Amino acid sequence: MEKILSDFLEMVRADAISRDERKVADILLAKLRELGITEVYEDDAGAKVGGNTGNIFARLPGTLPGAIMISSHMDRMPQGFGIEPVIENGVVSTKGDTILAADDLGGISAILDGVRRLKESGKPHCTVEMLFTICEEVGLLGSLNFDYKDIKSEIAYALDSPGHIGRIILAAPHSAKIQCEVFGQAAHAGSEPEKGKSAAVGAAKILATLREGRLDHESTSNFPIVNAGGTATNAVCDYAIIKGEARSLDKQKLLDYIAYFEDHCKKTGEEFGVQIKTEWSLGSPGFKVPADSPSVKLMCDVFADMGVDANPEAGGGGMDANRFNYNGLQSVGLATGYFANHTTNEHVFLDSFLRTGEMVEKTVLRYSENLESYKV
Ligand SMILES: [Zn+2]
Numbered sequence: 001m002e003k004i005l006s007d008f009l010e011m012v013r014a015d016a017i018s019r020d021e022r023k024v025a026d027i028l029l030a031k032l033r034e035l036g037i038t039e040v041y042e043d044d045a046g047a048k049v050g051g052n053t054g055n056i057f058a059r060l061p062g063t064l065p066g067a068i069m070i071s072s073h074m075d076r077m078p079q080g081f082g083i084e085p086v087i088e089n090g091v092v093s094t095k096g097d098t099i100l101a102a103d104d105l106g107g108i109s110a111i112l113d114g115v116r117r118l119k120e121s122g123k124p125h126c127t128v129e130m131l132f133t134i135c136e137e138v139g140l141l142g143s144l145n146f147d148y149k150d151i152k153s154e155i156a157y158a159l160d161s162p163g164h165i166g167r168i169i170l171a172a173p174h175s176a177k178i179q180c181e182v183f184g185q186a187a188h189a190g191s192e193p194e195k196g197k198s199a200a201v202g203a204a205k206i207l208a209t210l211r212e213g214r215l216d217h218e219s220t221s222n223f224p225i226v227n228a229g230g231t232a233t234n235a236v237c238d239y240a241i242i243k244g245e246a247r248s249l250d251k252q253k254l255l256d257y258i259a260y261f262e263d264h265c266k267k268t269g270e271e272f273g274v275q276i277k278t279e280w281s282l283g284s285p286g287f288k289v290p291a292d293s294p295s296v297k298l299m300c301d302v303f304a305d306m307g308v309d310a311n312p313e314a315g316g317g318g319m320d321a322n323r324f325n326y327n328g329l330q331s332v333g334l335a336t337g338y339f340a341n342h343t344t345n346e347h348v349f350l351d352s353f354l355r356t357g358e359m360v361e362k363t364v365l366r367y368s369e370n371l372e373s374y375k376v
Contacts, residue, residue, distance in 0.1 A: 004113035004357050005350070007031065008092075011105045015081045018138040019051035021074040024105070028074065028132060031112055032058050035119065045145035049135050055142045056132040060115060064368045066126035069156035069329065070114070070360060071143075071320055072107025073136035077342050093347035102348040103341035106356070107159030108132060110336055114360020121361070126368040129153050133320055136160070140284050143323035154330060154376040155295045157363070158321040161333040162341050163311070165352040165359060166303050169333030170296055171314035172322050173218070173247035174254045174286035180206060180265045183275035186238035196236025200228035202274035203240035206265050212244075215257060218314070219248035249288055249314055284318050287325035294374040295330045302362045306355065330376050334359070 014023035025042070032040050039061065042054040053074070076099060083098045094100050111130055118125055129151060133142030161169045182203045187196030203226060212221045223244030230237035246261070248254040262278045269276035289295060291312050303310040315333060324331035337352030367374055 002354060003116065004109050004354060007112055008102075008105055008109040008353075009085055011108060012083050012085050012101050016074065016076055016101075017078060017080055018075040018135045019049060021051070021053040021134050024074045025053045025056060025132075028056060028108060035112065035115055037115070043146060045134060045142050048145045049141045051134055053134050055134055055146050057146075058130040060118075060128040060130070062126040062128065062368065063124045064126045066368060066371045067129055067152035068126060068364055068367050069129040069131060069151060069153035070111050070159065070363075071131040071133065071156055071324070072111060072159045073104045073133045073142065073320060074108065075135055075137050075142075076101040076103065076105070077137055079344060090350045091347050092350065094344065096344055099342065099344060100338070100346040100348065102336070102338035102346060102353075103162070104136065104160045106336040106338050106348055106353055110159050110353075110356035110360055113357025114364065117357055117361040118364055123365060124368070125364050126371070127152060128364055131156075136320055140318060140320055140323050143320040148327045148329070151329065155298070155367070155374070156321070156324040156329040156331040157295070158319050158324065158331060158333045159336050159356070160319045160321075161315060161335040162339050163335035164349065165335060165337055165355050166308040166311050167335035168296060168299050168310060168312040169315035169319075169321070169335075170291060170312050171249050171288040172286050172318055172333070173249050173316065174251045175245060175247040175283035175318070176254055176258055176280050177243070177245050177283065178258060178261055178280040179241060179243045179278065180261070181277040182206070182240040182242070182269065183277070184236065184238045184240070187236045189234045189236055193236060196238075197273050198237045199240040199274055200230060200237040202269055202272050203228065203242055205272055206268045207242060209268060210264055211260070215248070216253070218250055219246070219253050219257065221246035221257060247316070249286060251286065284322045285326045286318075287322055287331070289325070289330060289332050293330060294376050295332050298363065298367055298374045299332070299334065302359060302366055305362060305366070306358065308355070
């Protein structure tokens, strides 16, 4: 069995979840040692987020100038205990009652394989920085609490996206959580309903006339949580709440939508005669890396060399690349062959996955040999 696959299966079988990445981290630390990487440390992010494991940073010094960072995360979604991987017809999946955790142990295995190949090739290369984060799945908390001051790289890849090898995620949306509380007037529903004002009806009017769903080609919103505070059918409802989110690749569009939402709620509430209170908070920052930027060009060149179709496109979710860009690293996401992540149907195509180590190796070598062409 290929080493990349046996590494992957070993880590998949080690139980882990956000804030308890210990078993995966210990396997990873041993594998980094085996690879002869001596510059390794675990930071204190675990303590900061109430977990038992920190981010692991490793550096393979090069003999050529320059440095490039590659990253993946150690935690996984819930339903990731007792995973029994099944390999059939070139696909790794599970027995069906757990996730597979190819998101993101596929990324970790790819990085280890890439470094192994790099060392075995004996070719001179630049410095390789590796960051293995915790708590990606619960709000990018590992990459939020990592200290970037010693990072020498200008470019960072997050090996953490669904799809076949070749898929490049060059943008992720900015997001916000948004809510609207509606305050009506309670009254006896049978004897004096005219003295009441139904918050449930107010909320319904707000939602029925709200612009939501697909807003434009790079913006969406969704309000799936609607609770009315009524407890008995004989009283007019005096409280309701609408909760949702909005996303846009363009931060200004997101802010404009929030302003529209607040205005819409206020106007609709006034017309109907209920009080309104809106609240919102921004999520992790999004990013948009132009298709002709060095980090994307480098990958397109590597994929051309590998005979793989490059497929740069925007993604819809958040990942550590969001935080890397925010911290001044140019960063895009790379797919490693998994599909249906975050579900018990998660599976990985071996024809894609088995080439991800080669992808890492070629990315480092190409960058090392053409530093000036990929200057950020
Ligand atoms: Zn992930």
